[in-house]
Amino acid sequence: MFERSLSPALVEAVIASGEIIQQYPHDQPFPSRLILGWRDATPVHVVVAQDAASGDCIVVTAYIPNPALWSTDFKTRRNR
Template sequence: MIDIEKLRIYDEEDNIYVTEHASERFRQRGIKIKDIRVAIHNGEIIEQYPEDYPFPSCLIYGNDSNDNPIHVCMSDEGTSSRIITAYHPDLKNWNEDLKTRKENKQ
């Protein structure tokens, strides 16, 4: 399981990487790197994805630099992390707490 404290240390040591694709998506969504960093430090892990390839990842719920809710998906690569994506959660997919997914009723 990924530990949020470990991700915070990666951030403090500047060992978090962002792909060009993820960076472009942040720009489209109006999310800045500082928003992600703030969320890492004030947030909590709400989902773990231990089977993700090539590295386990997790979903963090936190607040951005404007105190708006944000989700950040990050990997733990052993000595560093990679931002996979970040977005502002939508109540269409998340319960009121923005930490619990709505059940998919079909």
């Protein structure tokens, strides 16, 4: 996250108001989800896991998706 110049405030904003584009209910130790948000015109993906017992969210990763790997709306991975 920090290596990619994505601030904690931006990551929190994506988590709070972004769109869930993929759910990973079988991830361990907690289910996770991929969220799409935007910084101006730049897409941002954030993967978070959530501990259902405590409600805590754990940021797994945050990155700017590569357009070569994602559809133009950044919601679907391209076929390789």
